[in-house]
Amino acid sequence: MKNLRIDKLFLILFALSVAVATTSCYQEEDLNMNKEIIGLGGEDIAQNEIDQWLYTNFVQPYNIEVKYKWDQFDADLTYTLVPPREDVVIPIMSCIKQAWIDPYEAIAGSTFVKKYCPKKYVLVGSPRYNSSGTITTGEAEGGRKITIYRVNWYESNDKELIQTMMKTVHHEFAHTLHQTIRYSEEYMNITPGGYTSSWTNVEAEEAQKLGYISPYACASPDEDFVEMIARILVYGKENFDNYVDEALAIYNDPARNSGMAYDPADALRQKEAIIITYLKDVWGIDLYDPAPGVKGLETLVQEAINSICSQE
Amino acid sequence: MKNKFLFALMAVFALVACTPENYSVFEESPDERVAKVLKEYESILLGSENGWILTLETGTSGAYNHWVKFLPNNRIQMLSDAEGTSLSRFQGSSSVIYESSYRLKSVTTPILMFDTYNYIHMLADPNPAINGGDSGEGLVTDFEFSLGKYSKETKTLTLKGRYNKSRATMRECTAEELTAIQSGCFKTIHTNFIDYISENYKYPVVKLNDKKVDIELSSRTAALKFINENDEIETSSSSGYLDLTGAKSDVISSLFFLDPLTYYDINIDAIRYDSGKMFVQLEDGSKVEIVENGFPALPLRFGYKQDYTSIRTQPDNIEGSLDERFLTNVYNAANKSINGNGGRSLVYMNVAFQKNATSGLEEMKLVVRYKNTAGSQYNATWIFQFTKNPDGTITFTDRDQTGSSNERGQEPYVKLIPDYFCTFEYDGYSTSSKTGTWDQNKARVTKVTPHTFKLDWAENKTPGLSSSLGGFYPTEEAHLAEFGVLCGILN
Structure with a gap:
């Protein structure tokens, strides 16, 4: 009995202490609602001429943020990279504006661009050197953020460099378009056998013989679709026509056509036709000039690139 | 009985667990303190009228001096002493001021980053055409640093690279140094050092532990070459930076090592110039003269399948x-x-x-x-x-x-x-x-x-x-x- 009583005593004591503990902690908190939150709204960095130019040309009209100042969290930590030279930022971004935004805007209108454009551009001074010995010149994260590498190599008369850069920009934007509204299923059935995850091992001629515009296009139907759009726009229709003719020549050449099961030129033309229809029906965009004197997207992009490269 | 003690214990905890007073070690919030620290660093950086001498280690080719002047609005001006060492892309870096931006930021620790391209980035650039480093690696160095202590006595800030962990210091530049830098000493201290060595030494040796040891000298690195206990040729090398004493017309700069150059138990901290002679400076401050030997101190290996045939x-x-x-x-x-x-x-x-x-x-x-x-x-x-x-x-x-x-x-x-x-x-x-x-x-x-x-x-x-x-x-x-x-x- 005695034991039981002591146990009870302890129990009561415990219950009491818990009760005290839970109530005694209440106190009035000094909540100063007017206290300033430090760092709210980002860092306070002085704006320079470049920042103002970017604000006027990208942030204000399109809500596109262009990051050119080094930020570890925007760069890939596994690679040695350096920030851009300040003097290339405006030339690079005006190039992107002229050869990407302006042509789309002229045909599809400013609302279209504002609605679908990626919201962030990150500029990196050097290329990204990969362990495979290749370099990366551009990449995109989910259609939202586009990273342009090796901007420090920019020279206004280096057409190849500008085309490579613009190809990345158009490539990524085309992804946004098909992710918004899907292209026809037929596209995937034109050259279904050639898609491979090991596209890096596909040689350029092999891709051509299979009816792809580039080795990268062999990665998947989506990549194929956007590579077609980007390359036709950036390298031009004439270049594409030559590529198709060359594919046909290989197909017709007994010395070179062994193992070819279908006509790659025909495949490329089928893909082109689907793209023309897709852009027109879905987005109201003419890829090529719809009538004499009326400029299509390809003409506008080509004119922009040629005008950039002819500048001193 | 066990339960009883447990209850008792819990009761005690429950009673003490609550301290009703809101008690904080600091008077300000963490955000406020971080902002304050950054402000302090900013005023230190902006406070040096003549700018700073930033000495930065690279993983491949010694340390480089930069003159950095911090300006309001996150701007900096920079010069570099990389020009003195035959890297064509650095031509003019000792005399043409390059302006770019910097930023102070708190990322777990306060950091200083040079966030647009300048001479300092040319060392880190992964493009071998810029600095002669390995493709994708550059000279293995940094342009983003954790800020360490500022010593008021030596007017020096200690920095640590965040990517390659390069060591760096920033020392306030004196008016005299600034004048020397403005008249191009970042280039001449190197060219004079290199010329002095090549004019005065073909086979420099230094006597250590009573033995002549070959020493190879350049303006950012030095190496000792000797036969070790296993009868093999051993090379001990260290990299460092030149001080600005060589800005004076009749003086050659001294080369200070980041890590000592070692020969068995002897540690060499620097290569010093004094009144027409070159010395190695040991850990204890004593000096041993570097002399011309006429030929290498290493034994000649001459014969069939030897170093020379x-x-x-x-x-x-x-x-x-x-x-x-x-x-x-x-x-x-x-x-x-x-x-x-x-x-x-x-x-x-x-x-x-x-x-x-x-x-x-x-x-x-x-x-x-x-x-x-x-x-x-x-x-x-x-x-x-x-x-x-x-x-x-x-x-x-x-x-x-x-x-x-x-x-x-x-x-x-x-x-x-x-x-x-x-x-x-x-x-x-x-x-x-x-x-x-x-x-x-x-x-x-x-x-x-x-x-x-x-x-x-x-x-x-x-x-x-x-x-x-x-x-x-x-x-x-x-x-x-x-x-x-x-x-x-x-x-």
Whole structure:
């Protein structure tokens, strides 16, 4: 009995202490609602001429943020990279504006661009050197953020460099378009056998013989679709026509056509036709000039690139 | 009983767990404190009127000095001392001010980053065309730093690179230093240092633990070369930075190492210049002079399959280095004699160690190259047998011609040269192809006098010649006295 009583005593004591503990902690908190939150709204960095130019040309009209100042969290930590030279930022971004935004805007209108454009551009001074010995010149994260590498190599008369850069920009934007509204299923059935995850091992001629515009296009139907759009726009229709003719020549050449099961030129033309229809029906965009004197997207992009490269 | 104690314990905890007062160690919130620290750093950076000297380590090629002036609105101006070391892309970096931006930010610690391109990024650039580093690596350095302590006494900030962990310091630049930098000393301290070394030293050595040790010097790195306990050549190297003392016209900058240069238990902290002499400065502050040795302190490894396998002696090319006795009594005498044979003359002589393909024995091949009056050049070749002696010397015991008419025809005129290694006496010698084949001539040899030599470095006394010289030092006094030492350029 005695034991039981002591146990009870302890129990009561415990219950009491818990009760005290839970109530005694209440106190009035000094909540100063007017206290300033430090760092709210980002860092306070002085704006320079470049920042103002970017604000006027990208942030204000399109809500596109262009990051050119080094930020570890925007760069890939596994690679040695350096920030851009300040003097290339405006030339690079005006190039992107002229050869990407302006042509789309002229045909599809400013609302279209504002609605679908990626919201962030990150500029990196050097290329990204990969362990495979290749370099990366551009990449995109989910259609939202586009990273342009090796901007420090920019020279206004280096057409190849500008085309490579613009190809990345158009490539990524085309992804946004098909992710918004899907292209026809037929596209995937034109050259279904050639898609491979090991596209890096596909040689350029092999891709051509299979009816792809580039080795990268062999990665998947989506990549194929956007590579077609980007390359036709950036390298031009004439270049594409030559590529198709060359594919046909290989197909017709007994010395070179062994193992070819279908006509790659025909495949490329089928893909082109689907793209023309897709852009027109879905987005109201003419890829090529719809009538004499009326400029299509390809003409506008080509004119922009040629005008950039002819500048001193 | 167990339960009781448990309850009791919990009761005690419950009673003490609650401290009703809101108690904070700091008066301000973490955000406020971070902002305050950054403000402090900013005022330190902006506070140095003459800017800062930023010394930055690279993983590949020593440390580099930068002059950095922090301006309001996140701007900086920069100069670099990279120009002094033959990197073409850095041309002008010691004199043309490059402006870009910087940022102070808190990322777990306060950091300073140079966030648009400047000279400092050229060192880190992964493009090998910029800085000569490995593709994708650059010179393995940083442009984003964790900020460490600021010492008011030395006016120095300690930094640490965030990507490659490069060490760096920023020291407030004095007015005097700024004047020197503005007049281009970032370039001249390097060019003067390099010129001083190359003008005053061909084979600098320093005596450590009573042994001469080779020391290689450049304006960002230095290395000691010596034979270690395992009889292997060991290289100890360290990288560092030049101070600005060399901005004065009659002074050469000192090179301070980031990590000491070590020789066994000796640590060397710096290469110091003092009144026309160069010293290594040891850990305890004492100095040991660097002296010109004329040839390397490392033993010469000369022979078949060694570091060097041959020497070439062309007197015009090694003027001042070749022993006068050899020149007069061997080379020039032979040249005069072959001149008498239709105006022929010597071009050079070459001594090479090789292995005989048939016997598998090591042998020495002597080539005497000569030309005729038409200018056509020919080789007269002798093959020598030799023995290696326990004291490291070698003795040439016999020699043969190769069967070519060149040496058969010319031996009577240039005989002094093959005889220098192994002297033959003939009772008659025929140059005719019928009666003077090598077998026939060798049968008439009446006396063979072998000669013994020590092979070692020879002092390079030829102005403007950077090649290492090796020599055959006769061990017989009479031979040495008459014919001297043969030396030539090692290959």
